[in-house]
Amino acid sequence: MMLDVRDIHTYYGLSHILFGLSLQVSKGEVVCLLGRNGVGKTTTLKSIIGITPPKTGQIKFKGQNISKTPTKRMVKLGISFVPDNRRIFADLSVRENLEIATGVKSGAWDLDKVHQLFPVLKRVENRRGGNLSGGEQQMLSIARALLGNPELLILDEPTEGLAPLIVRELEEQILELCSTGISILLAEQNLKSALKLANRCYVLERGQVRFEGTVQELAENEEVRSKYLLV
Ligand SMILES: Nc1ncnc2c1ncn2[C@@H]1O[C@H](COP(=O)(O)OP(=O)(O)O)[C@@H](O)[C@H]1O
Numbered sequence: 001m002m003l004d005v006r007d008i009h010t011y012y013g014l015s016h017i018l019f020g021l022s023l024q025v026s027k028g029e030v031v032c033l034l035g036r037n038g039v040g041k042t043t044t045l046k047s048i049i050g051i052t053p054p055k056t057g058q059i060k061f062k063g064q065n066i067s068k069t070p071t072k073r074m075v076k077l078g079i080s081f082v083p084d085n086r087r088i089f090a091d092l093s094v095r096e097n098l099e100i101a102t103g104v105k106s107g108a109w110d111l112d113k114v115h116q117l118f119p120v121l122k123r124v125e126n127r128r129g130g131n132l133s134g135g136e137q138q139m140l141s142i143a144r145a146l147l148g149n150p151e152l153l154i155l156d157e158p159t160e161g162l163a164p165l166i167v168r169e170l171e172e173q174i175l176e177l178c179s180t181g182i183s184i185l186l187a188e189q190n191l192k193s194a195l196k197l198a199n200r201c202y203v204l205e206r207g208q209v210r211f212e213g214t215v216q217e218l219a220e221n222e223e224v225r226s227k228y229l230l231v
């Protein structure tokens with residue numbers, strides 16, 4: 001088991017957001033968190049990487065309890081997170097954005113390999129991060145995460161706000177990434193993307209898992225889709 005989240009409860013101050021949420025990601029698996037806006041997808045991801053640690057419950061990464069591990073140690077452990085706001089450095093060039101992410105943890109990913117996966121990043125390498133399109137920013141953000149050589153990559157709504165053509169390109173790139181054997185946990189509101197990318201999914205509502213199964217099972221389950229997803 002790569003990631004094992006058991007019965008976590010997470011709060012923002014006094015607001016109780018996650019209610020006994022559990023999920024698992026196996027090695028090489030792509031797992032998707034689905035659900036409408038505000039159901040707790042981002043909070044789940046932030047709980048895992050320690051930005052909003054759960055008050056109770058347990059999070060294990062490769063058998064090790066990481067429930068109280070500070071966020072800054074996650075890359076060293078093997079977990080990289082790409083937030084929904086794609087935090088890239090607007091004033092640095094694309095190349096500089098990538099350079100500061102190299103060497104944190106050694107492994108198969110280097111500049112050449114990320115340029116192979118995202119050729120556009122090579123073409124715009126001297127452009128300022130702030131002058132990239134949304135799709136390019138998302139690619140840069142994922143490329144930076146990969147340079148940390150993660151075993152588990154966590155993506156928060158990677159296709160959100162992107163034009164359909166760019167969404168398709170990014171989906172292809174994420175699929176190519178999956179074939180390298182990396183484990184991926186992603187949040188998505190877009191059911192079509194989720195069905196294309198993931199092996200298994202969890203559908204959330206109000207901080208709880210309401211459905212868990214393979215994408216095939218979700219595709220066949222009209223009731224779950226109409227009750228908990230925008231379809
Ligand atoms: N920083 C915060 N402080 C207080 N409440 C928050 C904060 N961030 C999110 N929330 C609330 O937590 C709930 C879950 O939000 P979130 O995890 O962002 O959902 P999703 O990612 O599924 O859209 C929502 O009701 C949201 O309003």
Ligand SMILES: [Mg+2]
Binds near residue numbers: 187
């Ligand atoms: Mg979110």
